[in-house]
Amino acid sequence: MVGTPIPEIASVAAAATSPVPAKKSESKRLSFYYGSFNALKNISMPIYEKKVTALIGPSGCGKSTYLRCFNRMHDLYPGNRYEGQIMLYPDNTNLLNPDVDPIEVRMRISMVFQKPNPFPKSIYENVAYGLRVRGERKRALLDDKVEEALRGAALWEEVKDRLNDLAFNLSGGQQQRLCIARALATNPEFLLFDEPTSALDPIATANIEQLLADLKEKVTILIVTHNMQQAARVSDYTAYMYLGELIEFNETDTIFIKPGHKQTEDYITGRFG
Amino acid sequence: MTSISLADRIDAVPEHFVSDRLARRKLRNIKERIIELVLFLAASVSVATTIGIVLILLKESFVFFQQVSLWDFLTDSQWTPLFSDAHYGIMPLLSGTLVSSTVALLVAIPLGTIIAIYLSEFAPFAVREIAKPFLELLGGIPTIVYGYFALLFVTPLLQMIFPELPGFNLLSAGLVMGIMIIPYVSSVSEDAMRAVPMALREGSYAMGATRFQTAIRVVTPAAFSGIAAAYILGISRAVGETMILAVAAGMQPNLTWNPLEPAATITAYIVQVALGDLPHGSIGYQTIFAAGLTLALMTLFFNVLGHILRKRFRQVY
Numbered sequence: 381m382v383g384t385p386i387p388e389i390a391s392v393a394a395a396a397t398s399p400v401p402a403k404k405s406e407s408k409r410l411s412f413y414y415g416s417f418n419a420l421k422n423i424s425m426p427i428y429e430k431k432v433t434a435l436i437g438p439s440g441c442g443k444s445t446y447l448r449c450f451n452r453m454h455d456l457y458p459g460n461r462y463e464g465q466i467m468l469y470p471d472n473t474n475l476l477n478p479d480v481d482p483i484e485v486r487m488r489i490s491m492v493f494q495k496p497n498p499f500p501k502s503i504y505e506n507v508a509y510g511l512r513v514r515g516e517r518k519r520a521l522l523d524d525k526v527e528e529a530l531r532g533a534a535l536w537e538e539v540k541d542r543l544n545d546l547a548f549n550l551s552g553g554q555q556q557r558l559c560i561a562r563a564l565a566t567n568p569e570f571l572l573f574d575e576p577t578s579a580l581d582p583i584a585t586a587n588i589e590q591l592l593a594d595l596k597e598k599v600t601i602l603i604v605t606h607n608m609q610q611a612a613r614v615s616d617y618t619a620y621m622y623l624g625e626l627i628e629f630n631e632t633d634t635i636f637i638k639p640g641h642k643q644t645e646d647y648i649t650g651r652f653g
Numbered sequence: 654m655t656s657i658s659l660a661d662r663i664d665a666v667p668e669h670f671v672s673d674r675l676a677r678r679k680l681r682n683i684k685e686r687i688i689e690l691v692l693f694l695a696a697s698v699s700v701a702t703t704i705g706i707v708l709i710l711l712k713e714s715f716v717f718f719q720q721v722s723l724w725d726f727l728t729d730s731q732w733t734p735l736f737s738d739a740h741y742g743i744m745p746l747l748s749g750t751l752v753s754s755t756v757a758l759l760v761a762i763p764l765g766t767i768i769a770i771y772l773s774e775f776a777p778f779a780v781r782e783i784a785k786p787f788l789e790l791l792g793g794i795p796t797i798v799y800g801y802f803a804l805l806f807v808t809p810l811l812q813m814i815f816p817e818l819p820g821f822n823l824l825s826a827g828l829v830m831g832i833m834i835i836p837y838v839s840s841v842s843e844d845a846m847r848a849v850p851m852a853l854r855e856g857s858y859a860m861g862a863t864r865f866q867t868a869i870r871v872v873t874p875a876a877f878s879g880i881a882a883a884y885i886l887g888i889s890r891a892v893g894e895t896m897i898l899a900v901a902a903g904m905q906p907n908l909t910w911n912p913l914e915p916a917a918t919i920t921a922y923i924v925q926v927a928l929g930d931l932p933h934g935s936i937g938y939q940t941i942f943a944a945g946l947t948l949a950l951m952t953l954f955f956n957v958l959g960h961i962l963r964k965r966f967r968q969v970y
Binding site: 451453456458483484486487490491493495497498499500501509510512513514559562563566 | 778850852853854855856857858859860861862863866870871874875877
């Protein structure tokens with residue numbers, strides 16, 4: 381496996397107009413198995429630094445499975461198996477290496493889930509959670525980080541007077557922004573979003589999309605979305621997946637205007653999926 | 654074209670127009686009624702029983718309190734209804750119940766919670782499948798067996814540590830009662846923890862939390878209402894337990910807060926009198942209803958408390 385050359389997908393993007401940015405991460409011949417079910421097949425694809433990469437495709441195509449490989453979420457369940465590599469740069473380390481501690485990975489690569497999942501704690505404690513599990517106790521530092529993260533998630537103005545309220549009292553959109561703040565509080569370099577707006581109304585969705593545009597100034601973003609318009613609006617690069625395979629990866633404009641595969645075009649135009 | 658309103662059209666239909674196929678089925682309706690009645694009667698058995706017990710307790714206690722003032726009942730420090738110099742202070746029995754229950758809960762709540770956390774968050778599937786039935790078996794052992802276990806095994810063991818420990822004592826009975834209650838606490842707590850959605854755990858792991866941090870900081874608070882219910886269930890069980898105490902704690906009413914002493918509990922006293930040959934209707938016989946009412950009120954208090962805790966801390970996912 382090590383000896384086989386990796387298909388140079390970056391060259392596809394290079395053919396397009398803009399210069400190729402630095403890679404933050406890259407999956408190399410990544411396969412994944414739930415028990416004996418092969419959910420991802422040989423996926424090689426770059427994730428560019430400080431860009432938004434969208435994963436699209438019909439239900440069950442493996443896009444969430446792919447996303448969850450990056451913070452080793454699959455390690456939580458028995459019987460799951462990875463093959464291939466996920467390189468993280470600039471460390472130049474394979475995240476799937478058995479010597480890599482998944483907890484350390486998750487401290488640098490944060491995740492926001494499909495349904496808002498705030499903890500049964502106050503707004504403040506939800507955001508401080510990541511720092512607390514790292515053993516941070518200094519109140520002044522926590523206060524600063526919580527405020528910074530809530531501002532980063534465009535939630536500060538709405539909650540600054542009730543930081544000690546239970547997080548469940550927030551609306552769905554606010555809860556999701558709280559989860560984003562929670563993910564931001566530990567200064568991750570790479571954020572994973574698993575259909576972050578699928579449980580939200582259109583206004584809350586627009587807020588989150590705006591937030592994504594702001595966030596990519598600082599961090600790399602990989603987002604799974606069911607909504608193709610959303611992928612077109614928020615992402616710089618798009619990958620189309622089908623039945624566990626990567627069909628096409630390219631700049632978002634290219635994918636949506638001039639897709640290279642008939643299948644991608646059918647999906648994007650709504651003839652299929 | 655002028656339209657005819659719907660009402661006009663319905664009025665226009667003559668009554669005999671209801672065809673046979675659409676006519677009400679009388680037999681079916683009667684059958685439904687009978688079924689409903691049977692179900693209602695079945696459901697009312699439990700309600701009627703509860704009401705019946707409460708009524709009898711109240712009625713008999715009323716007779717008792719006509720001869721003994723409530724003030725004496727609550728403040729007298731002696732319980733000697735069978736002596737010629739009779740005293741009717743519930744405190745000695747209450748202290749026995751409270752001390753033995755406290756000892757039991759000091760065993761059952763920490764151990765039960767730890768077991769629940771282990772089984773729900775840490776144990777591999779195979780371990781859980783083996784451990785759970787064994788744990789539940791603990792709750793299936795007859796309490797009289799626990800009673801002799803306390804009297805003949807645990808007390809001699811404790812006497813090695815406390816040489817002057819009497820043969821009957823609250824400590825030994827309480828400890829064994831605690832072991833008996835563990836499965837009640839652990840299995841309800843574990844169910845509550847297992848019901849916490851995986852999304853919350855994933856959220857915690859995704860923040861870089863360890864398994865232990867996730868269990869303590871996220872799962873336990875999320876399952877708090879269920880865990881509180883488990884504790885209340887354990888408390889009710891401890892307060893109402895009879896056999897272990899009757900066998901191992903002695904039957905001597907003794908106003909004490911020291912678990913190393915023998916003492917009678919409310920339940921042990923009721924057994925003693927109910928098994929004895931006190932004449933029906935005598936004041937001595939009447940005492941067990943007053944004691945029973947006290948016990949019922951205590952249990953009711955804990956159940957209400959549990960209900961409030963459940964509602965107060967219920968999380969909606």
